[in-house]
Amino acid sequence: MTDHTVRLYAAAVALVVFFLFWAAIAAKPWAATGEADPRAAAIDRREQRLARETRRVNRVVKRRFAVYAKQLSRRKRAIARRERENAATLAAAPSGSVSAPAASGSAAAPAAPSVSVTAAPPVTTTSSS
Amino acid sequence: MESYAFAAMGTSVECLVDAPGSRALRSGMDRVHAEFHRLELLLSRFRSDSELSRLNRERRIEASEDLRTVVTLALEAREATGGRFDPTLHDAIVAAGYDRTFDELPPDSVDAPASELPSAGGEVTVRGGWIELGPHASLDLGGIAKGFAADRCVEQLAAFGPALVNAGGDLAVSGPRADGPWPVAVDLPSDRLTLSIDRGGLATSGRDRRRWRRGGDERHHIIDPATVSPAQDVPLSVTVAAKSATAAEIAAKCVFLAGSAAELEADSARIPAVIVWSDESVRLVGGLRA
Numbered sequence: 040m041t042d043h044t045v046r047l048y049a050a051a052v053a054l055v056v057f058f059l060f061w062a063a064i065a066a067k068p069w070a071a072t073g074e075a076d077p078r079a080a081a082i083d084r085r086e087q088r089l090a091r092e093t094r095r096v097n098r099v100v101k102r103r104f105a106v107y108a109k110q111l112s113r114r115k116r117a118i119a120r121r122e123r124e125n126a127a128t129l130a131a132a133p134s135g136s137v138s139a140p141a142a143s144g145s146a147a148a149p150a151a152p153s154v155s156v157t158a159a160p161p162v163t164t165t166s167s168s
Numbered sequence: 169m170e171s172y173a174f175a176a177m178g179t180s181v182e183c184l185v186d187a188p189g190s191r192a193l194r195s196g197m198d199r200v201h202a203e204f205h206r207l208e209l210l211l212s213r214f215r216s217d218s219e220l221s222r223l224n225r226e227r228r229i230e231a232s233e234d235l236r237t238v239v240t241l242a243l244e245a246r247e248a249t250g251g252r253f254d255p256t257l258h259d260a261i262v263a264a265g266y267d268r269t270f271d272e273l274p275p276d277s278v279d280a281p282a283s284e285l286p287s288a289g290g291e292v293t294v295r296g297g298w299i300e301l302g303p304h305a306s307l308d309l310g311g312i313a314k315g316f317a318a319d320r321c322v323e324q325l326a327a328f329g330p331a332l333v334n335a336g337g338d339l340a341v342s343g344p345r346a347d348g349p350w351p352v353a354v355d356l357p358s359d360r361l362t363l364s365i366d367r368g369g370l371a372t373s374g375r376d377r378r379r380w381r382r383g384g385d386e387r388h389h390i391i392d393p394a395t396v397s398p399a400q401d402v403p404l405s406v407t408v409a410a411k412s413a414t415a416a417e418i419a420a421k422c423v424f425l426a427g428s429a430a431e432l433e434a435d436s437a438r439i440p441a442v443i444v445w446s447d448e449s450v451r452l453v454g455g456l457r458a
Contacts, residue, residue, distance in 0.1 A: 119436070125248065126437025152341070152368030153349065154409040154440045156458050161353035161362045162169070163182055165337045167374030167405050 172197040176204035179336025186345040187329030211313035256290035258306035315417035340413035369413030373420040374405025
C-alpha cells in the first residue's frame with residue numbers, strides 16, 4: 040500500500056467522522072433531558088386557560104339561556120292569554136253595549152250564537168255589506 | 169213564516185218572523201221599516217240632511233241619543249281592537265273615491281286632487297249630550313250603523329216570535345225558529361255555503377262587491393287604518409258570527425283587515441268565520457266545521 044492510498048483512506052474516515060459529529064450535535068441530545076421551551080410552555084398554559092374560560096362561559100350562557108327561555112315561555116303564555124281576553128272583549132263589549140236597544144224595549148241579554156254548517160235550504164243570504 | 173223587505177241605508181233590508189201573519193205583526197213590520205228610515209236619517213253619511221253629516225260639517229253638535237250610542241259603540245270598538253276598527257276614516261274613504269252612494273258611483277274616473285291627506289285615529293269626544301270632533305276626524309258609521317239597526321229591529325220583532333233581520337248582509341237573529349236554527353247562505357264566488365245560527369249576528373266584510381276603479385286602479389270600501397287607503401293583501405270576504413250583528417260587523421272587519429293572518433287571528437280568538445281568499449279557496453275557522 041502506498042502513502043497515497045493511506046492518505047485517501049484517512050481523508051475518507053475523517054469525512055465520515057465529521058458527518059457523524061454533525062448529526063450528533065444537530066440531534067441536540069442534551070435537549071431531551073433538559074428544560075422545555077418556555078414559549079411552548081406559555082402557549083400550553085394559555086391554551087388550558089382558554090379552555091377553562093370557554094367551559095365557564097358556556098356554563099354562564101347555558102344558565103342565562105335557560106332563564107331567557109323560561110321568561111320567553113311565560114311571556115308567550117301571557118300574550119296568548121291577553122289575545123284571548125282581547126277577543127273576548129271584542130266579542131262581548133259591542134254586544135254588551137248593543138243592549139242599548141234592549142234598554143229601549145227588550146229584556147234578554149245576547150248570548151253567544153251556536154253556528155254550524157248545514158245542508159238545510161237557506162231562508163236568506165249574507166254577502167259583503 | 170212572515171217576511172217583509174224594503175230598501176234603507178243604501179241596501180235592501182229583509183225581515184223574517186217565525187209566526188203566523190196577523191195585523192199586529194204587519195204593523196210591527198211597518199214600525200221596523202220606519203225605524204230603519206229614522207236611523208238612516210241620523211246615521212247616514214250619504215244624506216246631507218242626516219245628523220251625522222251635520223256633525224261632520226259643524227264639528228260639535230248636541231246629538232240624539234242614538235247617534236251618541238252608535239258613536240260610543242264605535243269608539244269602544246276602536247279601543248278594544250287597538251285601532252283596527254276605526255269610525256274616523258270618512259275622509260280616507262271619500263279620498264278613495266267612495267264619495268256618494270254606491271249606486272251613484274261611476275265605474276271609473278280620475279281622482280280629484282285631495283286638498284289634505286286623510287288620517288286615522290282622529291279624536292272624538294262624547295260628553296253629556298254633545299259630540300265633538302277633533303281637527304282631522306270625520307265619522308263614517310257605515311257597517312256598524314246597519315248592524316245597530318238590525319239588532320234594534322230584531323228585538324222589536326222578537327215580541328211576535330223568533331225573528332231575523334238582514335240589513336244587506338248584517339244579520340241579527342233573536343232566537344231559534346220552532347223547527348231549529350235559521351239557515352243562512354254565505355255567498356261564495358262560485359257556490360254557496362249555508363250556516364245555521366240560533367241567535368246573535370252574522371256579518372260579511374269583503375272587497376268582492378263594493379269596488380270601483382279610479383284612474384284604472386281597483387279600489388274597495390274597506391280602509392286599512394294603518395295605511396289610510398283601501399286594504400291590500402286581504403281576503404276576498406270574511407263572514408263572522410258573534411253575539412249581535414254589531415259585534416259581528418266589527419269582528420268581520422277586523423278579521424278582514426288582519427290580511428294574511430286572518431285565519432290565525434280568527435282561530436286564536438275563537439271567532440267562527442268563513443274566509444274566502446282571492447283564489448276562491450274557502451276556509452272555515454274559529455271552531456266552525458264543515
